[in-house]
Amino acid sequence: MSKTDNNGAGSRENKKSLKQQIFVYRGFYIMFLPVLIYVLLIYYWPMLGVRYSFYSYKLRDIHWVGLDNFTKLFGEKEFWLAFKNTLEISIVKLLLNTFVAVIISIFLNEMVSMFCKKFVQTIIYLPHFMSYAVVAAIFTLFLSTSSTGFVNETLKSWGWISSSIDFLHSKTMWRPIFYLINLWKETGWGTVIFFATLSGINPELYEAASIDGATRLQKIRYVTFPALSNTIIIVLILNLAKVLNIFEPVFVLYNSRVLEVSDVVSTYVYRKTFLTAVPDYGYTTAVGLFKSLVGCVLMLASNVASKKVRGRGIL
Amino acid sequence: MKKKLVSLMLVAAMAVTALAGCGGGSTSGGSTSGESTSGGSASGESTSGGETAANGEYVLSTLNIIVDGTLTATVDAGQAEFVAQWEKAVSERIGHDIKLNITQLDHSDYAGTVSRTLTTGQPGDAGYPDALIMSASMLRQYQNTGLLWNLADAYDNAEFQSRITLPNINLNLRTSDGKQFGFAPTYGNGCVTYIKKGWLDKIGKTVDDIKTFDDYYEVLKAFTTEDPDGNGSAGTYGVIAAGFAKYDEAPYINYMPEFWQGAYPNFYKNKDGVWVDGFAEDATIGALTRLNQGYKDGVIDPDTEEAGTKQAREKFFSNDQTTSEGVFTYWAGTWLRTLTDNLEKNEVKNAAGEPETLVQLPPIQEIKDTWGGYLNREAPTWVITDDGDGNDAREQAIFDALFETMLDGDVVQTLWTYGAEGVHWSTEAEEFTTNPGADNEKKYSYADGEFHLKQSPNDPNTLWKKNHLDSVLVIAPLTNGFVSDDPLITEGNQFFTENCVDAPAAASCDTLTEYEADIASKKEELVNKATVGEITPEEAVQAYIDQFGDISAQICEELNAQEG
Numbered sequence: 082m083s084k085t086d087n088n089g090a091g092s093r094e095n096k097k098s099l100k101q102q103i104f105v106y107r108g109f110y111i112m113f114l115p116v117l118i119y120v121l122l123i124y125y126w127p128m129l130g131v132r133y134s135f136y137s138y139k140l141r142d143i144h145w146v147g148l149d150n151f152t153k154l155f156g157e158k159e160f161w162l163a164f165k166n167t168l169e170i171s172i173v174k175l176l177l178n179t180f181v182a183v184i185i186s187i188f189l190n191e192m193v194s195m196f197c198k199k200f201v202q203t204i205i206y207l208p209h210f211m212s213y214a215v216v217a218a219i220f221t222l223f224l225s226t227s228s229t230g231f232v233n234e235t236l237k238s239w240g241w242i243s244s245s246i247d248f249l250h251s252k253t254m255w256r257p258i259f260y261l262i263n264l265w266k267e268t269g270w271g272t273v274i275f276f277a278t279l280s281g282i283n284p285e286l287y288e289a290a291s292i293d294g295a296t297r298l299q300k301i302r303y304v305t306f307p308a309l310s311n312t313i314i315i316v317l318i319l320n321l322a323k324v325l326n327i328f329e330p331v332f333v334l335y336n337s338r339v340l341e342v343s344d345v346v347s348t349y350v351y352r353k354t355f356l357t358a359v360p361d362y363g364y365t366t367a368v369g370l371f372k373s374l375v376g377c378v379l380m381l382a383s384n385v386a387s388k389k390v391r392g393r394g395i396l
Numbered sequence: 397m398k399k400k401l402v403s404l405m406l407v408a409a410m411a412v413t414a415l416a417g418c419g420g421g422s423t424s425g426g427s428t429s430g431e432s433t434s435g436g437s438a439s440g441e442s443t444s445g446g447e448t449a450a451n452g453e454y455v456l457s458t459l460n461i462i463v464d465g466t467l468t469a470t471v472d473a474g475q476a477e478f479v480a481q482w483e484k485a486v487s488e489r490i491g492h493d494i495k496l497n498i499t500q501l502d503h504s505d506y507a508g509t510v511s512r513t514l515t516t517g518q519p520g521d522a523g524y525p526d527a528l529i530m531s532a533s534m535l536r537q538y539q540n541t542g543l544l545w546n547l548a549d550a551y552d553n554a555e556f557q558s559r560i561t562l563p564n565i566n567l568n569l570r571t572s573d574g575k576q577f578g579f580a581p582t583y584g585n586g587c588v589t590y591i592k593k594g595w596l597d598k599i600g601k602t603v604d605d606i607k608t609f610d611d612y613y614e615v616l617k618a619f620t621t622e623d624p625d626g627n628g629s630a631g632t633y634g635v636i637a638a639g640f641a642k643y644d645e646a647p648y649i650n651y652m653p654e655f656w657q658g659a660y661p662n663f664y665k666n667k668d669g670v671w672v673d674g675f676a677e678d679a680t681i682g683a684l685t686r687l688n689q690g691y692k693d694g695v696i697d698p699d700t701e702e703a704g705t706k707q708a709r710e711k712f713f714s715n716d717q718t719t720s721e722g723v724f725t726y727w728a729g730t731w732l733r734t735l736t737d738n739l740e741k742n743e744v745k746n747a748a749g750e751p752e753t754l755v756q757l758p759p760i761q762e763i764k765d766t767w768g769g770y771l772n773r774e775a776p777t778w779v780i781t782d783d784g785d786g787n788d789a790r791e792q793a794i795f796d797a798l799f800e801t802m803l804d805g806d807v808v809q810t811l812w813t814y815g816a817e818g819v820h821w822s823t824e825a826e827e828f829t830t831n832p833g834a835d836n837e838k839k840y841s842y843a844d845g846e847f848h849l850k851q852s853p854n855d856p857n858t859l860w861k862k863n864h865l866d867s868v869l870v871i872a873p874l875t876n877g878f879v880s881d882d883p884l885i886t887e888g889n890q891f892f893t894e895n896c897v898d899a900p901a902a903a904s905c906d907t908l909t910e911y912e913a914d915i916a917s918k919k920e921e922l923v924n925k926a927t928v929g930e931i932t933p934e935e936a937v938q939a940y941i942d943q944f945g946d947i948s949a950q951i952c953e954e955l956n957a958q959e960g
Contacts, residue, residue, distance in 0.1 A: 140515050140541050219479060226698040228631035228719040229711075250701070250928070313820065337921040354645075355508045357913035358537050362515065 134367035139359055150367035154263055162341065163349040170256065170331065170345060173323035177317035179316055180269035187305055189272065190279040191297070202276075205269025212265075218261055224248040255339040263330055264288065278312040279305065314390050322380040325372050346372050454789035456797055458495045462510060462528035465503030466776070467864045469815045473854040475500075477816035478863070485807045486797055494797055499523065506706065507534055507644075514543055519783035519790075526781060526794045529545075532576060532774030536904030539577040545782040545791040547799075548576035554795075556803040559872040564639060565775050566871070568901075572958070574597060574899045578777030579799050582813075582869035585653035586772045586896055587650040588728045588888075589757040590735060591615070593854045594746020595722040596755065606741050608761045609686070610652050616695035619722035626747025627718050627893040634695035638705040640687055640927050643916035647771040647899035649683075651725050653759070655690060658766025659683035661919060663908065664900035672901065672954035673948040675919060676941055684933030685927040691927050697721050701924055709735070713741035723757075728770075729868060730861050732756070732888030737858050751836070756891045757761070770892065771899035778802075802865070805875035813874060815851065815863040821849050821878070847878045861885070905954035911947050918943060 103110055137146045157368055185205065192198040208216070222230045226245035233245040248258050282305065290300045327361040328347035335343035346368065354365045469478040470595045479496050508526060517524035517671045529856065530538065538544055551566060565583050570576045596602060599618040606612050616634025618624065625632055638649040641661055649656035658742065659679035666672050688695040695705075705726075712724040713735060726735065736754055744752040758768050780794050801808035814821045825844040828851055831837045840859075842848045849860045861882075867874065868889040908915075918940060926936035941948070 138515075140511075140538075140543060142541075221702070228633070229699070243764070245698070247698075247928070250924075336924075337917065338924050340921060352913065352917065355505070356917070357511075358507055358534065358644075359511055359541075359909050360913075361910075 101341070108188065115335060116313045117277050117367060131366060131370050131373075133363050136363040138366070143363075146363065148297060150361075150364045151371070153364060154367055159287070159344070160346075163346050166343065167325055167345040167347075167388075170259070170343075171327045174260060174263055174327070175254075175317065175320050177264060177268055177323065179313060179320075181264055181268045183275055183309060183313060184277035185268060186272040186279055187301060189276060189303070190305065191295075202269070202272075205272070207269070208266040209270035213329045213333045216262060216266055220258075221249060224258070226250075249334065250336060250338045252339055252342050253390045255343055259330070259334055259343070262334065266330075274316060275309060275312060278309055282308045311390070318383045318387050318390065321386075322376065322383045324379065325376045369396040435808065435917065445923070454793045455492055455493070456490075456494060456790070456793040457525075458497065459794065460497045460499070460524065460526050460799055462499045462513065462525040463864070464501060464502060464506045464529050466499060466529065467498070468861070469863050470500060470854070474816050474819040475821040478811060481816050482808065482811050485811065486801050489801055489804070490797055491810070499525070508532070509532070514538075514781070519781055523561075524781070526790075527778055527798050528781070529776060530779050531645065531776050532578075532584070533644075533902040533904075535578040535777050535779065536902050537902075537909055539571065539575075542784065543781060544577040545780040545788070546575045546577060547579060547756045547780060547791070547795060548574060549575055550792055550795040551579060554800055554803075556800065556805070556872045558803055559803070559875070561873065562871040569775075569777065578779050579795075580775035580777045581799075581802055581871060582866055583777060584773035584775040584899070585728060585866070585869055585873065586647070586655070586770050586892060587653070587725050587898070588770055588892055588895065589654065589723060589725040590732070590754045591757055592624075592722045592746070593753045594748070594750065595619055595753045598622070598624045598626060603755045603757055606757055606760065609654055609657070610903045612757075612760055613690070613695070616690065616691060616723065620693070620695045624722055624747070625717040625720070629718070632717070633697035633719075634690070635700075635725075636697040636703065636708050636721040637700050637725060638703050638708045639920075640696075640700060640923050641919075643920045643923075644912075646902045647773050650771055650773070650899075653725060653763055653770060655686045656683045657686075657762040660682045660900060661923070663903035663955060669959070671952050671959070673952060676937060676945075676948060681933040681937055684923065684936055687923070687927040688929055688933065692929060696927075701928070711740075713738040713742055713744060715744060717744055717752075728892030729750040729866060729889040730885050733861060733882055736884060739856065741831070743835060756888070759895055768897040770897075771894045772892075772896040773899045774902060798815070803870070803872045805872065807876075809865070809870075809872075809874055810876060810878055812863055813865045813867050813870070814878065815860065815881065819850070819853060820860045821847065821865065821880075823847050826850075830859065847880075849880055903951070903955050905951060905958065907947060907954055908951045911944070911951075915944055915947070 097105070133143075134146060134150055136143050137149070189198055189201060192201070222229065224233070226233055226247050228234060232248070233242070236242045237245070246254070248254050266390065286304050286308075286350060287300055290304055295303065325346060327345055328351070331343055331345050332348050332351065335348065350365050350368050350372075353368070354360045354362070388394045467475075469475045475498065479498060482496050483494060486496075496714065506529075510530070512524065512542055515524065519526075521824070548570065562583060565580050566576065569578050569580060590855055591603060596615070599615065599622050601615055601618070606615055617633055619634040621630070623629070623632070635652070640652060641656065642648050642651060643661070646662070647660075648662050649660060657679070659677070659682060660674035661680055661683075663671055664674050687696070697711070699707070703711070708724065709726065711719075714720055724735075732754065739752045739754070746752050759767075763769065778799065780791050780798075783790055802812050803809055810817075810821075817823075822842075823845055825842060825846075827839065827841045828841045829837060830851060840848070852858050852860045859882075862880070866889075868885075922931070922936040922940055925931045926933045931939070
């Protein structure tokens, strides 16, 4: 069938009313029905719970308070600190992880020995499959100031330090350590998408560059990197929409002494909900709703950015 | 046409599967997380059940309870047999069949999970408890919410009244208007300080040498610097605990009593009968100064800051003593046996190569001069949920089936005290060996008719110790003569009884309930910072006053108004 025929058929179909179209394709609509029911029940039905952000909800005492929860929220210094930390930690983590993943992908791509390449890939992918709880336990033990702390005891035995460094309890060191742990855990996995892009680069481009006398570094600079740039931007944009969702890596590594630099919105909500004997679910729902609204704005901004970069949106 | 028919059939199958999944969710589990054992044969039977019989009497056919880790007959330690024997004994006792559903929650998040369960459920819902365990603090938070049943009359008229030896434990739970929402089958118990005897021997001291904080501190220092484990290198510490203090569980200071002494970092009623905020008092500054000194001198294991009770315990009796500690303050009585068993199990030896043992430290002078002894915490309680229908029949039926039988002095009380017959304990002749083939192998031999505890179902190398009730702490003793005569447990209980005083009553008022988590979180931050030296003790207390001074004053006002 020719392209013209297809278009012609399409325009004839479009002239039918919605009712007629549904009738014509009723088989597909019926097949879609269970999915629709599933989505409504599992994803949309729980969303009705956001109404509680306008209620005080303590044990069985539930009553309408209007915007009181939001007024309280906007007046909470602790919340704004958590909000600021969320943006800072997530964005730095995103940029660092992406940057390092790109570098490692390029190095892997340059490796000639297939065995070495596969071996390194396997090694760097492994940490991704460990849960954050296990990762936190390992690093807490490694970095402990007690005599069981491997890093401090080693540094002391080498005479590099005289007293233990409290890596995970220091306000200045917590974030760098956090980023390092995240790099260790997630960078390998992050290389997958970049490595896939690199594998798709036409080898003729490298051959042409070689004929033109390009060095290895110049090939990376003028062939590899431009080919990757679109993917890098897409990865950044797609992850930007999720920056407010950070919880687990912070939750397992933070502590009371570094709350100022580590508390994020999700851990704030967790403390208010799960560590309070009789929590006000209305208030914590309000925090969640606000977080969702900001996340929605970021998602729309990402969509606009994506349209500009890729010519199509993510929604 | 054929394709359409096939697609329709597929769609129908998918829809039925999806909806069946949704339907199944409404009868299973409820909102609680935890392990549960049900006497019923199907999950649908876990819904709370009962009905009014023709004679007007309420017939309780299913009893749902929520428990914490103090029910030691867990799912992997014979809970099913415990439930089966309970159902048999109680059914006979009350004259009709009754099923028991136990939901055992994670001990560390017990209060939070209970709160969510009580918030999201209703009596009659699957997973909603008919009765549950609450700490003294939890009881105070919930007793004015209308969720709990006033059991004062039922308690007064209970059959076990004639056998109660410690009446004040429950009378102290009554509100000023005579209501009682919790039932305490035992008194609270508390913590005592244990010291490794081998370590004391190595530094040339005995427990009798430790009379004051200075003596105690000198021992901690020696444990840190004088190679008490005899391995020839440093790495040991004086003391470890699960946190420098507990901020969300009374009596708050019981894991490091020698450092806290007379300080009490929470609201309490002082000697004049006035509610005050202990964290804002000078005594707290003194305690933080001692903690800071201990941290600086390296006598407190830095792991204390983040350690939970399990981590602290395991480090204390670890088979690697080169990074362990000599002092650990923990629960009295049965725990003396458990800690000793674990030292034995891990084959911990002292510097002379002999098995390590523990000695109990009597309260130091500073504790005696302030509190009078180690703190005996307020008794944990059982509560019954109120369905709010204005009729007490259901609640009374729960009381009769659960509490009356729990202290029947005989079969059911034995179940709650020692566990299931034939699984946790027996009176039949038998012989068994723990740790066979190892250095610490032990043989046990019992004659027919002799009451004895068996090997733990989940660890055959240790002897079962107890179930939920402690036979020594219970307010109405067993009458069937079943007594576990473990000399170490007896010694531990006797030591605590001789050296304890009642802990201050837990505070409860609306403002405290609202801000308790924030206050506890701030205190933890400040105590940790002051202990490690990031801020001074004075700055810590001042920072607390600056942030919570007004709220603290309001809480004290509310608490004192309640007294009036």
